Amino acid sequence: MRTARRPSCFFVPLFLLTLLVSCASKDDPGFTFAVVSDSHTGGTLETGKLVYKRLLEQINERRPDLLVHCGDWIVGPSYDRAGDATADTFLTYTAILDSAIAFYPVLGNHEGDYEDYTYSMDLYPDHFGSGGWYSFDHKRAHFFVIENNSDASDSTLRGYRTCRPNGGINTPGSPQRAWLDADLAGRPPDTRWTFGFGHRSYYGAEGYSGRKNVYEGRTGQDAICRVMEDAGVAVFFNGDQHCYTRSRAIRGGGPAQAGEPSTVYLTCGGAGGRINRGSKRKPPLAFPALHELPADTYETGFKDHYFFLLCRVTEDRFHADVIDTSGALLDSFTIKHPLAGR
Numbered sequence: 107m108r109t110a111r112r113p114s115c116f117f118v119p120l121f122l123l124t125l126l127v128s129c130a131s132k133d134d135p136g137f138t139f140a141v142v143s144d145s146h147t148g149g150t151l152e153t154g155k156l157v158y159k160r161l162l163e164q165i166n167e168r169r170p171d172l173l174v175h176c177g178d179w180i181v182g183p184s185y186d187r188a189g190d191a192t193a194d195t196f197l198t199y200t201a202i203l204d205s206a207i208a209f210y211p212v213l214g215n216h217e218g219d220y221e222d223y224t225y226s227m228d229l230y231p232d233h234f235g236s237g238g239w240y241s242f243d244h245k246r247a248h249f250f251v252i253e254n255n256s257d258a259s260d261s262t263l264r265g266y267r268t269c270r271p272n273g274g275i276n277t278p279g280s281p282q283r284a285w286l287d288a289d290l291a292g293r294p295p296d297t298r299w300t301f302g303f304g305h306r307s308y309y310g311a312e313g314y315s316g317r318k319n320v321y322e323g324r325t326g327q328d329a330i331c332r333v334m335e336d337a338g339v340a341v342f343f344n345g346d347q348h349c350y351t352r353s354r355a356i357r358g359g360g361p362a363q364a365g366e367p368s369t370v371y372l373t374c375g376g377a378g379g380r381i382n383r384g385s386k387r388k389p390p391l392a393f394p395a396l397h398e399l400p401a402d403t404y405e406t407g408f409k410d411h412y413f414f415l416l417c418r419v420t421e422d423r424f425h426a427d428v429i430d431t432s433g434a435l436l437d438s439f440t441i442k443h444p445l446a447g448r
């Protein structure tokens with residue numbers, strides 16, 4: 107995996123970023139998709155709505171084929187300080203998205219806090235009509251969306267306690283796991299890439315109390331992470347933690363050996379919900395919280411910027427740029443397809 111870490115005060119101008127992308131796409135343009143998470147529209151009037159709006163404007167300028175929102179769209183269906191119903195606000199702002207860009211939602215724990223997801227699922231009946239999970243194919247890439255808030259031992263923590271068991275993604279034989287097993291086995295024969303999306307994190311580095319990683323999903327032959335790694339899922343995108351964390355290529359709870367099937371885990375919670383959580387504590391919570399991660403699994407991250415991801419997929423390469431509200435580049439990396447030539 108080729109990477110470019112984020113220097114502390116280094117930003118690539120927008121015109122240069124565009125030039126780099128266009129050069130890389132000269133022979134095989136592939137396609138692009140964007141990812142956001144944790145917009146929490148209505149949660150904070152000063153940030154949540156305006157950040158989400160600005161990110162959608164940035165995404166519109168780049169015209170990806172689709173946008174995936176990894177959950178915590180809203181705080182709840184209730185009213186915020188401005189007197190706006192936060193679900194209405196979310197839908198109003200999401201309507202800013204160019205109609206040519208397909209929108210795909212993931213269920214976050216805030217969506218699960220109300221009527222066991224029913225309220226939020228009803229906002230997107232085309233996606234959640236048969237459950238909190240679904241998949242689709244786009245140009246030889248397979249995308250699957252899971253609900254992973256409720257099937258974790260810490261789901262009774264404050265903030266998760268009303269996410270009642272939905273599909274049981276980390277439980278072999280459960281309805282959702284059975285669906286995912288069949289979904290991955292039934293991918294079209296010409297599928298080149300597979301990408302997974304959920305809300306809760308497996309390798310996030312925020313370390314915020316009550317927003318822990320789903321530890322039991324990482325290891326064991328039947329763990330959800332192992333299922334994804336064995337299936338060749340190149341990247342799993344999630345939110346929940348309000349930070350950016352990029353793991354190394356992972357297999358079985360640790361860094362993968364060369365040539366092993368592996369997955370990179372990206373925590374993408376930067377679309378408007380409060381960042382820098384824990385910074386006012388004495389002492390402030392440190393970032394990255396490496397004590398919550400297995401050794402040698404953390405690659406890079408930050409929790410002091412709002413951002414979205416722009417991902418370019420070609421036959422042989424997956425490339426992601428992490429971009430802030432001003433268009434500045436915060437991180438980028440490339441994954442070479444296992445079957446790609448030299």
Ligand SMILES: [Fe+2]
Nearest residue numbers: 144178346379
């Ligand atoms: Fe959140």
